[in-house]
Amino acid sequence: MTIIDTAADDALAQEFVEFAIGAGVLRFGEFKTKAGRLSPYFFNAGLFDDGIKLGRLAQFYARRIMDSGIEFDMLFGPAYKGIPLGAAVAIELARLGRNVPFAYNRKEAKDHGEGGTLVGAPVKGRVLIVDDVISAGTAVRESIGIIKAAGATPHAIAIALDRQEKATENGVDVAYSAVQQVRDQLGLQVCAIARLADLLQYLEQHGDTAVQGRHEEVLAYRRRYGVD
Structure with missing residues (x-):
């Protein structure tokens, strides 16, 4: 399995970063991560919170997915953030001529109506998971279990941002990132809009704008925790 990498001068990635900063989704300051680190930046996909921003985000996902060459039969959006992301991406892919089924899961099983935890199209074939980031791989493992239980094949995952930083196990830094773990240990292709x-x-390149001075802070963080 492979990771779908982006070139150093990737125009789509640069456009996405500019969009995320402008939308206030990618912020700078001091933020505590799940690993307990103090990060100089924070990406919160939940702040793509209106129709225009969500629609544009879906365009970035769809363009990256189409360019990646990943073969898949349907989309799966894991609860909760993956649900609107997956639905929006399905709509955008259809607009681009690639109409595929879409499903998502509930956190709690429903005991009336159609019942169960899955909603939408039958989960079958090669499944592309759509989520915002991969922090520890826990949500990906849950999705893999759900997809396999339905008799389908978890094939790949599309995310907005690859933080390219070391994962932790039992509170200790390891030599690989959560994205690399998903690729190498769980066997999924990974497609990221930007890294x-x-x-x-x-x-x-934009040190004379509102992000002036942020490059050195983020670079120092990458030098301490980063992976390729």
Whole structure:
């Protein structure tokens, strides 16, 4: 399995970073991560919170997915953030001529109506999971279990941002990232709209704007925790 990488001068990634900063989704300051680190930036996909922003986000996902060459039969949006993301991406892919089924899961099983935890199209074939980021791989494992239980094949995952930083196990840093773990240990292809390297390139090239001074902070963080 492979990771779908982006070039250092990837125009789509640069456009996405600019959009995320402008929308207030990618912020700078001091933020505590799940691993307990103090990060100089924070990406919160939940702030793509109106029709225009969500629609544009879906365009980025769809363009990256189409360019990646990943073969898939349907989309799956894991609860909760993956549900609107997956639905929006399905709509955009259909607009681009690639109409595919879409399903998502509930956190709690429903005991009336159609019942169960799955909603939408039957989960079958090669499944592309759509989510915002991969922090620890826990949500990906849950999705893999749901997809396999339905008799389908978890094939790939599309995310907005690859933080390219070391994962932790039992509170200890390891030599690989959560994205690399999903690729190498769980066997899924990974498709990211942008990576931390793309953010650094943007900050370096726009040091005379509102993000002035942020490049050195983010670069120092990458030097301490980063992976390729």
